[in-house]
Amino acid sequence: MTARQTDRLPLDGVRVVDMTWVWAGPYLGSLLGMLGAEVIKVESRSRPDFFRRFVVWPLADAEPEELGPNEGMMFNTVNLSKLGVALNLVRPEGIDLIKRLVAVSDVVIENMRAGILKRMGLDYEALRAVNPRIILLSSSARGGAGPEAHYAGYASVHHAVGGGTYITGHPDGPPGYAIGDVDLMNATAGAFAVVAALYHRKETGEGQFIDFSQCEGVTALIGEVLLDYQMTGRIPGRKGNSDDFMAPHNLYPCWGVDRWLAIAVETDEEFAALARVMEKPELADDPRFATAAARKRNEADLDAIISEWTRLRDRDLMACQLGEAGVAAAPSRDARDLMRDPHLRARGVFVELDHPETGPRDFVGLPWRMSGCQPALKRPPLLGEHNDYVFGELLGLDEAEIARLKESGIIE
C-alpha cells in the first residue's frame, strides 16, 4: 500500500476537547487523535489523570513508589496523539477558558462521574450555548440516567454487570473477569459514535449529545448469549475454549512451562491437514473423527491424542507448520511474545516514539492500515505542555494575559 505522510487524515480539521481520565476515555481521545483530530487533553495539576503517576504493581526493578507526572506507563500508552493543557478547573476563570476552547472545537469527550459536568457548569446545554454545533460524548459506568447512573465503575466491573464475566472461564471454574481490554473496546465503540455524529453534522449541521454506558458496551457484544436464554430457557454458562461445533478447538500443552498452542479445525480438509502434520494421516479416516459432528462427539479422545503430540514439541514451530498446512493455529502469547513477533513487526504494529522524560519507547498504534495515509502518531503530552499554543495561538490570548492567568494559578 502506498502512503504519503502528507495525505489527508479522516479527522483532519476536527478539534476535540478531551476531559477524560484513567483508561477508556483517554483511549477514545487517542483514537481520534491518531485519525488526525487535534485533541486537547485538559487536566489540572491538583488532580491530573491519576494514571500519570500510577505504578502498576511491585516491579521487577527497584523504582520509586510514585513516578513523575510524565512517566506513568498506564497514562502514556493510551494518550498518544494529543496536546496537553493544565488548568484550574475549580475557579470560574478556568471554566471560562474551557468554554472558550469549546467555542472553537467540534467535539468534547468526558468521563467524570454523573453530575460533575453540570456542577462545573459544562453540561450539554451550557456547551451548546457557546457552540450550537458541538458534539458532547459523556461516558460513564452505567449511563447518564437511571437508578444506577451514579455508580462508580472500572472495566472489570462493567464486564461483570454487562454479562461478559459470567460466560468466561472453565466450565467447572469460577467466572473470569476481563480488565483493561474492556475499556479499550468501549473506547472504540465511543469513537465510532463520535465519528458517526461528525458525519451526521456534515450532513445536517446538527451537533448532539451522546450518552455512553460502559456496561451496555459489554452487553452489545454478546447479543446471541441473551437470545440463547430467551430461545432455550437455559442460562448460558462457561465453555472454556470450546466451540459448539468445531473440534479440535482448544489450547494444547507444549514443551516448556505454561506454553500452549491454540488449534481450531472447522472442515474435514483442515482436519486431514492437521493429521498429516502430526504424521498420523490415518486419523482423518478414523470413523471417530471423520466428520465435524463425529469429532465433536469424540472431542475428549481427540484432545488427548493431540495433546500427546504437542506435549514435547515447540509451540511456535507447530504454529508455523500448521499455518503453512492450512490449519488455524496460534500460540497463546503474552505481551512479551508479541514484541518479538516478526509478523507484527513487519506490519508496523509497534511504533517507536521519543519522549523527553522516559526516552524512546515502543507503542501500539492504530489497529488498521489505510491506503493513502498514515495515522498521526505522536508521543503522549507532558502535563501542561501545550498551554502556550492552546491559550495563545488558539484562543488568541496575549502574552500579558497568559502571564496574568499563570500568575493567578488559572493556567497551571
Added chain:
Amino acid sequence: MTRGAFEGVKVVEYATMVSGPYCGKLLADMGADVVKVEEPPDGDPARRRGPFPGDEPHPERSGLFLYLNTSKRGITLDPEQPSGREALQRLVKWADVLIDNHPLERLESLGFGWETLRQETPRLIYTSITPYGRTGPRAGRKGTDLTAYHGGALGSLLPPRSTDISRPPVKAGGYPTGYHAGLTAGLATASALLARRATGRGQLIDLSEQESIVALVRGFVGAVIYHRLTWSRVPDRPPSLGRMQCSDGYVVSYLVEDHHWRGLVELMGNPEWAAGEEWNSFPYRVGNLFKIGYKIDAWALQQKAEEFHHQGAAKGFAIGTAYNAEQVLNYRQYASRGFFVDVDHPEAGKYRYPGWPYQMSASPPRVGCPAPLLGQHSGEVFRDVLGYTADEYRRLGESGALGEGVAS
C-alpha cells in the same frame, strides 16, 4: 423525525459470521442501506450456529444471525457464476462501501482485487477484514476467533487469578474477536466515509482480526516495555480484590483510591485486622493485601451478591454482580434506559435484542427491520437498486446465480 447518521450511505456486505456482519450492523442500525450478499444454497454460516428456539436448528432462526444482521437487506448471489459475478460487480459500483471478511484471495480470484476496485471504483471504501491482515509473513494464513484471541495475547490474562497452570488460558465467552474486529472495522469505515466527503476518494482498510486484539493489550505491552513486567493469569500480583465469591454468586470489584478501600472496610464493619492507618495507602495495600485477602474472602462468602453490589456502590466503590443472561435481561438500569429493543422476526418470532451503548440525541440508532430471510430482498435489490429489467432478473434467476429454484 430524526435520521440515522449514515442515512444515504450504500454498503455491500460480502461477509459471514461475526466480524464483517457486525461492522455492517453498526452502519445499518445508523441508517446505512446495507445489502448483505449471501452465497447459495445455505447463506451465511451464522444461520447454522444458533442458538435456536427450542434447540431446533432452522436457518431463519439462528440467534447469532438474527442479532448480527438487523436493519439489512439480504440477497443471494453465487459469484462463481459469470452472471453472479457481473451482478456483484454492478452492486459494488453502486456502493460506497464494500465489507469483506473472506480469505485474502477470494475477491482477487473473482476479479475484484483492490487494484481493480481502486481503478474502476475510485470512490469505493473497501473494508477488508482478514485474520492476519493483507501483508506480512502470516498474511493469508487461516485464523479463527480462538486463534486470534490467544495469538493476540488477550487469552493469557484469563481466567484471572488461576492457581493451577496445568489448565490452559481461556478466551472470553462468545465471539470476542469477531465482535471487536467488527467494531474496529466500523470505526475505520466510518472514518473513511468522513474522509471521503473531503477528498472524494475511497480507500482500502486493511484490518487484521489479530491486531484488533493486540490493540487491546497495549497496556500490557507497555508494562513489558516500561517495567519488564509481564501480566498473566496467575495471581502473582496483589489482588485489588477482583472477583469475590458470595453465598449466591460472584461479585467483581476494583479498589484503587483510598476512599474506595475505606468504603469496603466500613461495609465489613471495621474489623480490627483492617483498622490500621497504614492500609490507607495504595502502595501499602499493593504490597500487603495478600495477607488479609483470605479474611475479606471469608467475609464476602457470607454476603448475598446483589446486596454486596448495591451496598458497595452506595459506599462509593466500584463493584458489580457477575450477572448471567437472565439477570442482564432483567437489569433495572437497562430497563430504565430502554437499552433493549424488541424485534419481531417473521420466522423466528419476537425477542429482546441488546441495543446500543451510545444514546445519540440527534441521530439515534434503531433497528430498521429484522434480519433478512435468505434471499428476501433479491428481487427489489436487483430491480430497484441495480436497474435489472424483469427479463434480465429472470435470466439471472434461471442461470442459477441466485441459487437453486430462485427465479422471479
